[in-house]
Amino acid sequence: MSENKDFQAGLTWIGKSWAQVDGLAKAKGETVYADDMFLPRMLFAKMLRSPHPHARIKSIDLTQALKRPGVVAAMTGKDLPIPFGILPVSQDEESLCVDKVRMIGDPVAAVAAIDEETAESALEDIVVEYELLPSVLTIEDGLKSLEETEISKTQIHEYADSGNIHKQVALEFGDIETGFAEADHIREELYYYEGNTHLPIEQHSAVAQHGADGRITLWSSTQTPHYVHRALAKVLEMPASQIRVIATPVGGGFGGKTDPFQHEMVVCKLAMMTGRPVKLTLTREEVFYTHRGRHPVLMWVKAGMKSDGSITALHFRNFLDGGAYGSYGVASTYYTGALQTVTYPIANYKFEAMRVFTNKAPCGPKRGHGTPQPRFALEVLLDKFAEDLELDPAELRLRHLIPDNSKTVNHLTVTTNGLGECIRKVTEASRFQQQRTGSSLGKGFGLGCGSYLSGAGLPVYWNKMPHSGVQIKIDRGGGVTVFCGSTDIGQGSNSVLAGIVAEELGIDIGNIIVVTADTDLTPVDLGSYSSRVTLMTGNAAIDAARPLREKILSAASEVLKIPAEKLMLRNSSVLSKNGSGEPVSFVDAVQWAETKYGMLGSVGSYTPPSHGGKYKGAGVGPSPNYSYSACVAEVTCDPESGIYRVDKLWMAHDIGQAINEKLVIGQVEGSAYMGLSEAMMEEQIYRTGKDNPGGLHKTPSMLDYKSLTALDMPEIETFLVETHDPEGPYGAKEAGQGPLLPIMPAIANAIYNAVGVRVDEVPITPEKIYQGLKELKSGKPGGSGVIGRVGPKKFPKITFPEAIKVKSVDS
Amino acid sequence: MKQLLTLKINGETHEVWTSTHKTLLEVLREDLYLTGTKHGCELGECGACSVLIDGEPVLACLILPVEVQGQEIQTIEGLAKNGVPHPLQTAFAEQGASQCGYCSPAMLMTAKALLEINSNPDSNTIREALSGTLCRCTGYSKIIEAVEQAAGELAVMRQNS
Structure with missing residues (x-):
């Protein structure tokens, strides 16, 4: 149901x-995923994993394993000791742990054998001697000053900012105290967002082959072949030119296959050691420990608002439970503060955050990366403010939207903002205002909004090279091959690439061959993360296609004796714009062009504009443009038990311009599903007992880790809003992540509207609602002090470093 | 220990000399290279390995092949006939019901079993039939729409035949 169809004419x-x-x-x-590959003489590998959350490795003995019939090779971390990690500042992972393990599931040794079963059995032959260390399993424990305990024993990584505080950030834009002084209403609240995981249906899998030419080829289910390529070159100590990484079709990523991983390093080494192809596929349990999912975040928020609803001051303090490794954590930490500002103007903003190392599976980027947690807090907070001000929650938001072509308080550039239209669409379709105030006990309507970036302004390793490259080759037969490093993880990036080139060259999509995600064949694209692909590869594809179009039209112009500007490519033909003359086939025109210019090929690239500020930390948050989403959720909640169902979701998403409408709606629905599943039930949780097995995942299976089935999903009505952003290809923005953001607060706000219980944490479970209902009935507050409010009660008392003061853009 | 199995898969008879404890999923994928059938857990939780045994959807990771000798095993590779995709397959492609595509073979085989016993299911019946297979990409709606579309097309085909 997109708008502005006039734009699409032509x-x-x-x-x-x-x-x-x-x-x-x-x-x-027919699609061949990594584990579907079977190569001649292929071996199968397995990794032995630590049963301890924190321990020194005293010795590893592979002797017996190597004696087992069918075992071809075995290795430890000493065979591949160079550390790696996705961010240059967090090179803290080892292919196999060398001196110590930092979580249950940390791999310490690997075996390659003639079949998977033999490899698995051989793991039992490996003897590892551990010296147990005290473990850190909660944010609170991680924040403890190391002087209180024994520094060498509980510190998980020595490179942390301090103790087990991996990263601390403190930024102030404008003057927060002035902002609070100007406020008519001030709220100070705590929120908590539990960690959860991606749960792709395909487990991670990788196959490596060491060729006779000495080169290594890795096929892997990865979202970021380019970054894996870089990490392999480092760890294997080989020139990148000797390594080929091919991303196989990814059976679900959602951010979970965005890091370079241990099993990818290990299969390469085992392939080199044996001279045979080696495959390693993780079990489902191993996928739960590989993780890199949503950080648990504990938030303290103080906000000041004028009676008209404008936000005078916003202060966020976030603690992130990072798990055992850095992963994208430094970026995640900044992301818990960066995007609160791009929806509604905030006059003064202070953001403080700490990411804490704990002896659990490492957290990282999951769909929305660091922004769903603060977005949940902010959107629930606005619902509460609306009540304070006796305003409709939609009206409060609509009065205060970041205008087009503006700068946020933290120096982000907003080119177009379709949030107002999104809010109007979902509230009108759901009759939000009437339903909210008019429905009976147990029936509730809630509104949530959000915004996300269409690609980060900076790459993971800073440089000024393009973020995406596209190469096009045109065959004499009219076949067009498009080469790009971008990786289709199911979001449809191959289709976007084909659609854009087909549009530019006026041909059928069926005549386009897409070759992607192969470091030998395709120009670099940074990968499928940060919702960057449609915008960046889209722009690069246009950049590559237009010179070819000009060449074809110029050659046709010479033959047809018609000025090139009067010709166009359409319907696989060269046509005159005024409709005169006979169309010439694309194939003929291509041959004329090859005759005139030689072989037809071109390259295009895209580098995002430098839109951000200049302060430390300004690298996280800038994007060519921002998408906006709004959701109204309708729930029915039993006022006795707290058991609820979601009846319907109304979604509106500012897509800028849909490249493929159906695929965009698919992304919106998929995001809404994933958001709803985490809003209602998903939790990546661990035993936290001091004794072993503290740090053991409580639900490492798809049965116990609950997610929504086809029966649980409500109807979704989706509206696309098109703002035709000047930075996007044809005006496009992202769709893969942003539409997840409004779901969690929409559900929380709907539950409050239904039964009067505030659940200030995710997931929003019937148990928590029941707790609130009990308080409402008895009139006695629970631990949180507010009757009918369920959520975190305590916030660690810790001094943050002095904030870097940054002038707000207006001052 | 190994044994000789005789399995009837997609109308063809296969003889496989393989370990007795291997699951049907492992035999299909690793011995016969019928890798269209997927796995997400190998514990009977995700539904990704669903195949049809005498027309009934079952989880191949929980079946020992010796149990199904002599029965008709259908996998995704047998859904298209003579190179012509089944209406469910074209509907999945047209509706965008496959995003990453990893659960698609299981969804398709389960949907085929449903449409054979109920040629005109309502959306709740489809949801119930598919609820044993998890999808993390689509939110299920495009899958339901694709099954509805295929049901309609099959009805037309029946009328015309």
């Missing part, structure tokens, strides 16, 4: 709905 593919280029192959079971 476009053949953009904005329409067409099948994914790889859709039928997937439906026929």
